[in-house]
Amino acid sequence: MSLLTLREFGVARHQCDVLRNVELTIDSGEMVGIIGPNGAGKTTLMRGALGLLAHRGESSLAAMTPRERGRAVAWMPQAREIAWPVDVETLVMLGRSPHMGLGRRPTKTDHDAVARALDRMDLTGLRSRTATQLSGGEQARVLIARALAQDTPLLMADEPIAGLDPAHQIATMQEFASLASEGRSVVVSLHDLGLAARHCTRLIVVDKGRVVADGTPVDVLTQELIRDTFGISAFVQTTPEGLVVQPMGVVP
Amino acid sequence: MRVAALSLCAAVWAATAPTWADSPARVVSINVCTDQLAMLVADSGQLVSVSQLASDPRISAMTEQAARYPANSSRAEEVYLMRPDLVLAGSFTARATVDMLRRLDIPVAVFDPAYSLADVRDRLVQMGDVLGREVRAAGLVAEFDATLESLRDAAAATPPRVALYYANGYTSGENTLAGQILDYAGLANVATEQGFAAGGFMPLEVLAMATPETVITGSPYRGPARAEEIKSHPVIGVLQRGVPRARLADRDWTCGTPFVLRAIADMTELRRALQEDAQ
Amino acid sequence: MRLAVTLIALVAVLFVAALVTGPADIGPFESLLALIAGGEGPMPLVMREIRLPRALLAVLIGGSLGLAGAAMQGYLRNPLADPGLIGVSGSAAFGAVLAIQTGLAAAFALGLPLAALGGALFGVFAVLVLAGPRGSSLTLILAGIAISALAGAFTSLVLNLAPNPFAANEIVFWMMGSLADRSMTHVWIALPLILAGALMLATLSRGLDALTLGEDAAEAMGISLRRLRLTLIFGTAAVVGASTAVAGAIGFVGLVVPHLLRPFVGSRPGALLWASTLGGAAMLLAADIAVRIILPARDLKLGVVTALVGAPLFLHLIYRTRRDGL
Numbered sequence: 001m002s003l004l005t006l007r008e009f010g011v012a013r014h015q016c017d018v019l020r021n022v023e024l025t026i027d028s029g030e031m032v033g034i035i036g037p038n039g040a041g042k043t044t045l046m047r048g049a050l051g052l053l054a055h056r057g058e059s060s061l062a063a064m065t066p067r068e069r070g071r072a073v074a075w076m077p078q079a080r081e082i083a084w085p086v087d088v089e090t091l092v093m094l095g096r097s098p099h100m101g102l103g104r105r106p107t108k109t110d111h112d113a114v115a116r117a118l119d120r121m122d123l124t125g126l127r128s129r130t131a132t133q134l135s136g137g138e139q140a141r142v143l144i145a146r147a148l149a150q151d152t153p154l155l156m157a158d159e160p161i162a163g164l165d166p167a168h169q170i171a172t173m174q175e176f177a178s179l180a181s182e183g184r185s186v187v188v189s190l191h192d193l194g195l196a197a198r199h200c201t202r203l204i205v206v207d208k209g210r211v212v213a214d215g216t217p218v219d220v221l222t223q224e225l226i227r228d229t230f231g232i233s234a235f236v237q238t239t240p241e242g243l244v245v246q247p248m249g250v251v252p
Numbered sequence: 253m254r255v256a257a258l259s260l261c262a263a264v265w266a267a268t269a270p271t272w273a274d275s276p277a278r279v280v281s282i283n284v285c286t287d288q289l290a291m292l293v294a295d296s297g298q299l300v301s302v303s304q305l306a307s308d309p310r311i312s313a314m315t316e317q318a319a320r321y322p323a324n325s326s327r328a329e330e331v332y333l334m335r336p337d338l339v340l341a342g343s344f345t346a347r348a349t350v351d352m353l354r355r356l357d358i359p360v361a362v363f364d365p366a367y368s369l370a371d372v373r374d375r376l377v378q379m380g381d382v383l384g385r386e387v388r389a390a391g392l393v394a395e396f397d398a399t400l401e402s403l404r405d406a407a408a409a410t411p412p413r414v415a416l417y418y419a420n421g422y423t424s425g426e427n428t429l430a431g432q433i434l435d436y437a438g439l440a441n442v443a444t445e446q447g448f449a450a451g452g453f454m455p456l457e458v459l460a461m462a463t464p465e466t467v468i469t470g471s472p473y474r475g476p477a478r479a480e481e482i483k484s485h486p487v488i489g490v491l492q493r494g495v496p497r498a499r500l501a502d503r504d505w506t507c508g509t510p511f512v513l514r515a516i517a518d519m520t521e522l523r524r525a526l527q528e529d530a531q
Numbered sequence: 532m533r534l535a536v537t538l539i540a541l542v543a544v545l546f547v548a549a550l551v552t553g554p555a556d557i558g559p560f561e562s563l564l565a566l567i568a569g570g571e572g573p574m575p576l577v578m579r580e581i582r583l584p585r586a587l588l589a590v591l592i593g594g595s596l597g598l599a600g601a602a603m604q605g606y607l608r609n610p611l612a613d614p615g616l617i618g619v620s621g622s623a624a625f626g627a628v629l630a631i632q633t634g635l636a637a638a639f640a641l642g643l644p645l646a647a648l649g650g651a652l653f654g655v656f657a658v659l660v661l662a663g664p665r666g667s668s669l670t671l672i673l674a675g676i677a678i679s680a681l682a683g684a685f686t687s688l689v690l691n692l693a694p695n696p697f698a699a700n701e702i703v704f705w706m707m708g709s710l711a712d713r714s715m716t717h718v719w720i721a722l723p724l725i726l727a728g729a730l731m732l733a734t735l736s737r738g739l740d741a742l743t744l745g746e747d748a749a750e751a752m753g754i755s756l757r758r759l760r761l762t763l764i765f766g767t768a769a770v771v772g773a774s775t776a777v778a779g780a781i782g783f784v785g786l787v788v789p790h791l792l793r794p795f796v797g798s799r800p801g802a803l804l805w806a807s808t809l810g811g812a813a814m815l816l817a818a819d820i821a822v823r824i825i826l827p828a829r830d831l832k833l834g835v836v837t838a839l840v841g842a843p844l845f846l847h848l849i850y851r852t853r854r855d856g857l
Contacts, residue, residue: 047747050751052751066753066755073751075751077748081608081743081744083608084608084743084793084798084800086797087797090799094743094752095752097753104736146744150752453828455827456581457577457581458554460573460576461555462573474694475632475693475694477697477701478697478704479701485712487576487581490576
C-alpha cells in the first residue's frame with residue numbers, strides 16, 4: 001500500500017526552484033534514507049511532501065485535511081523544540097492529539113500507545129521527569145517517542161540522529177528499522193552514509209533540488225555517485241555483515 | 253484638576269507691590285477672574301488686553317465685553333510686547349510668568365481667589381485701588397450689597413441638603429465660594445457634613461450614602477473626558493430623580509465677581525423647588 | 532481539578548471581599564443583604580450601581596488579561612509576552628481614546644469597545660510581525676517598547692489636543708487603568724466582546740499544546756497554524772480591547788498570573804488558559820481591593836499595584852532569560 005506518492009512535485013522559493021520534478025512512492029514496510037549534501041533539498045522535500053510548504057504537483061499527504069494527515073504521518077522536525085517544562089509523559093501524549101476528540105480526554109488506547117512508545121524508547125523510568133531538564137540525547141528519544149505515540153503508518157524524521165552519541169545513533173536507526181519490519185514505513189534524512197548503508201532498505205539521493213538516485217543501498221552507494229554528489233572518496237564494500245561505507249577524503 | 257484652581261479671583265493687593273503716583277494707563281489682565289473684575293472697574297481705554305479665557309462662555313460671564321479687547325494667551329513674552337504699565341494676575345497664574353514680568357520691570361498685581369461673599373466685595377475694592385478707580389469700585393460694592401440683601405430670604409427651619417459634584421468627584425464645602433453661595437441661598441451642604449469643609453474628592457458611594465436631596469453638577473466642558481463621566485453615572489441620576497435639573501453655571505461663581513448674585517438667585521430658586529417638593 | 536476548585540474558591544472569596552470594601556461606611560452583612568434584597572435607600576444603590584459593577588469588571592477584565600497573557604505566551608512560546616508589556620493594551624487605549632474624542636463612542640453603544648478592539652488588533656498584529664513566529668525575548672521586548680511608545684505618544688497627542696481641559700490629565704488613566712466610578716453600563720459594553728474573545732481563545736487549547744513541539748510539528752499534527760494565528764489575534768484583541776476600553780491599560784496581570792500558575796498545570800499551555808483566566812480575575816480583584824484600602828478616597832490607579840507586583844517579576848524573568856542564553 002502506498003503511504004506517500006509524489007507526482008511532478010516541486011517547490012519554489014522566491015521564484016527559484018529549490019526542488020523539481022520529483023516522482024516517488026513510499027510503500028509500507030520501507031526504511032528509507034534521504035541523503036545528499038547540505039542545501040540539496042532534503043528538508044524541503046520532506047516538508048513539501050507534508051504540505052508544510054507551498055508546492056507544485058501532487059503530494060498524497062499534502063492533499064489530506066490536517067486531521068487526516070495527523071493520523072497518516074508523524075513528522076519530527078530537525079529542530080528539537082520543547083518550549084515548556086512539561087513532563088515526559090505529557091509530551092509524548094501530545095502525539096496522540098490527532099486521535100483525540102474535542103474533549104481531549106485520553107482514552108485507554110491513548111494511554112496504551114504512550115506506554116508502548118515510552119517502553120520502545122526505553123523511557124519508562126523517565127516518564128515523570130521534566131522533559132526540558134533531560135540531556136540532549138534523552139530529549140531526542142522523548143521526541144521520537146512522541147512521534148511513535150502518534151501511531152501512524154508513516155514516520156518522517158529530519159536528521160533524527162544528528163548530535164546523538166554513536167550508541168544512540170545506532171539504537172535509533174535499529175528502532176526505525178524494526179518499525180519498518182513491522183509493516184510501518186520510516187523516512188529519515190541523515191548525513192552518516194555508513195549508518196544509511198547499514199540500516200536503510202532504500203536510499204533516495206537528493207542533489208541540487210533533484211532526486212539523482214533511488215534504490216537499495218548497494219545499488220545507490222557506488223563510489224562514482226559518492227564522488228559526484230558529495231565530492232568525497234569512500235571505501236565501499238559488501239561484507240557478510242552487510243554494506244560498509246566509510247568516507248575517506250575530499251576529492252580535490 | 254482641582255475645580256478650586258479655577259476660582260482664582262479677587263484681590264489681595266500685596267503690600268510689597270510698588271505704588272503708582274498716577275493711575276496705570278496700559279493694563280493687561282492675564283487671568284480670567286482679574287479679566288472680569290478689571291472690565292467692570294476700569295476706565296475706558298485703561299484696559300488694553302484680557303486673557304483668552306475671558307471669551308470662554310463656560311467660565312466667563314463677560315464674553316460680550318471681552319470681545320471688545322484684544323485677547324492674550326497669558327504668556328510673558330506676548331504680554332511684554334504690549335508694553336503694559338500694570339499686569340493683573342491671579343495667584344494661580346504660572347509663577348514663572350509672573351517672575352519673568354517682574355524681572356522685566358513690569359509691575360504685577362497678584363489677586364488671590366475669593367473664598368467667600370465678603371471676599372467678592374474686597375476684591376472689587378482692591379481692583380479699584382489698583383486701577384485708581386476707587387469711586388467706580390465703591391459704586392459696584394454698594395450695588396452688590398443691595399442686591400445681596402434683596403436676595404436674603406426667610407431661611408427654612410430644615411434647609412434642603414444638597415451636594416456640589418464636579419468632574420472626578422470633586423466637591424466644594426462651606427469654606428469655598430460655591431459653598432458660601434449654597435449657604436446664602438439656604439441650602440445645607442452635604443460636603444461639609446462629610447468633612448469636606450474646604451472641598452476635596454468625595455467618592456461616589458460616600459455621596460450616595462449621604463442621600464442628598466439633589467446633586468448639583470458643574471457645567472460640562474466642551475468635548476468628552478472620562479473625568480466628567482462621573483456626572484452621568486446612574487447613581488447621580490437616581491440622586492437627582494424628580495428634582496429640577498440642578499446645575500450651577502460655572503461662569504457665575506468660578507470667579508469672585510458680582511455675578512455670584514446670579515448663582516445665589518439660581519440656588520435660591522432650586523431651594524424653593526426642593527421645599528415645594530418636600531411638601 | 533483541585534487547582535480549579537481552589538482558584539474558583541479564591542475568586543469567589545475575593546469577589547465578596549471586593550463587594551464589602553469601599554469608602555462608604557457599611558457593614559459587610561448589611562451590604563450583602565442590601566445587594567441581594569435590593570429595595571429603596573442608598574445602600575442597595577451603592578451595592579448594585581457602584582460596587583457590583585466594579586467587582587464584575589474586575590473579574591471580567593482580570594480574567595481577560597490573564598487569558599490573553601497565557602494565550603500570547605503559549606503562541607510565542609515566551610513567558611515574557613503580556614498584553615500590557617508588548618503594547619497591545621496601549622494600542623487598545625489609543626483606539627478607545629480616539630473613539631471617545633471623535634464622538635464614535637457616543638454614537639453607538641459598542642463604538643468604544645470596537646474601536647479599542649481595532650487598536651488592539653493593530654498592536655497584536657504589529658507584535659507578531661515584528662517578533663516573528665517564535666519571538667526571541669529580545670525582539671519581543673523591543674517590539675513591545677516600540678509599539679507601547681508609539682501608542683502612548685498618539686494617545687497623549689489626542690488627549691492634549693482635546694478641547695476638554697480634564698482630558699489631558701487622563702493620560703495616566705489610560706496608561707495605568709482604574710475601575711473607579713464604573714457602572715453597569717460599562718459591564719454591558721465590555722461583556723459581549725470579552726465573551727466572544729474568550730470563547731475564541733478557549734478553542735486554542737489543543738493548538739497551543741501542540742506548539743510546545745514547534746510550528747512544524749504542530750502543523751503536522753493537524754493544527755492549522757493560519758487559523759490558530761487568526762483566532763489568537765482576534766481573540767486577544769477582543770478581550771484586551773474591551774477591557775482597556777472601560778478600565779484603561781492595566782499591565783502585568785498577563786505576565787504574573789501565567790507565571791505563577793504554570794507549575795500547577797504541569798506547564799501545559801492549553802490548561803494554562805483556563806487557569807490564568809481564573810487567576811487573572813483573582814489578581815485584579817485583589818489589586819482593586821488593595822487600591823481601595825491603601826487610599827480609600829483617592830483614585831489610586833490599578834496599574835500602580837499590578838506593576839509593583841509585576842515589574843520585579845519581569846526583571847527576574849529577563850535575568851533568567853539572559854542566564855539561559857535565550
